[in-house]
Amino acid sequence: MGRSPCCDEVGVKKGPWTPEEDKKLVDYIRENGHGSWRNLPKSAGLNRCGKSCRLRWTNYLRPDIKRGKFTEDEERLIIHLHSVLGNKWSAIATRLAGRTDNEIKNYWNTHLKKKLLLMGIDPVTHRRRTDLDILASSIPGLLAASANLGSWDANTLRLQADAAHLAKFQIFQSLVQLVSSAGTPPPMDAMSLLGGTSAPAGLRGCQLGDVLQMNRQLEAVLNGSLGLAQDSMAAATASALPSLTNMELLDSFHAYSDRDIAAEQLNGGDGPDEVNNNLYSSTGHLAAANSTLSSVSAAAATAADDQMMERINSTDASANSSASTAFEAWEGLNPDDDLCWKNILDQISWTNTQ
DNA sequence: AAGGCGCGCAACCGCTATACC
């Protein structure tokens, strides 16, 4: 090996291409084809290395390149393909007519990755994010994003708000696991974290048993929405919460996953693809579940902290009533007080080091 | 009006794979 890069050539121009250079390159390739890229610059009268010419042609000047904004279908396809292929941008690009690998890569890094993160999905594994550290590190971004939503449309706003709800819920759940999984009596700091003055407003003064019960309720609700009891969940949601916006959102996400499955079956190229179907349905269900959570929360927005705790304590185990109480409880876990969550995160890191 | 800042995108860098001698 030991090949020296072609761009080491002295005196070869680098940096942005001028319109004149573009014209020279296009004219030459139209007349002669690119042939050997190494020899092309000299033949075309360009003071560039062959590699630079090749990149300029393949990423920008090629006549079949489609420019402009990515459509929603293209976005979905990229996410879908990325979940199967990973960072194989060129392979992904072959499935999107007119898009280059570079363009898709850039779009992924600048838009789609953030979008998935905001939805509580790990852009690498395409799974629900459960790792406590990752979640903790994402919270400042989530909070910043939720405070900086001016230019987004209504559905996007709701999705992002829902994603923030979900992330908070996941942190809470991890926190409870942390405490409840300790074989020995839970550390006092963790206890005070869950029920003490640094706890979310709704949990202040709360006993560990109460918190664990509430967590089970929340988990049941979320699991139901994630496909374990979709029909009853949808029915409960419809009766308890006739919100057109959220039902439309739910439908759109179901249509989203169904369309994707159908497309996969039509293509037939990759064979059965459970990973992707799961990605889409879980993405949709998560969004729907959180949409539901937030809208029920909105309905219970005025519940005072002590009233909420009363409801939790008097909750029976039947699915619907516990679900609605858990939703209300959830409202208490979603204070707009960032400081509250900061306290939680601080204490989590302290607890983890013990 | 000007400076700071963040974002998006084109281009580059470094590496691997493949072709060819």
Added chain:
DNA sequence: TGGTATAGCGGTTGCGCGCCT
């Protein structure tokens, strides 16, 4: 079979632009 040239790929960089203060 080994060395070299070339193509292709993915990660990273840096510039330009728009927005904000």
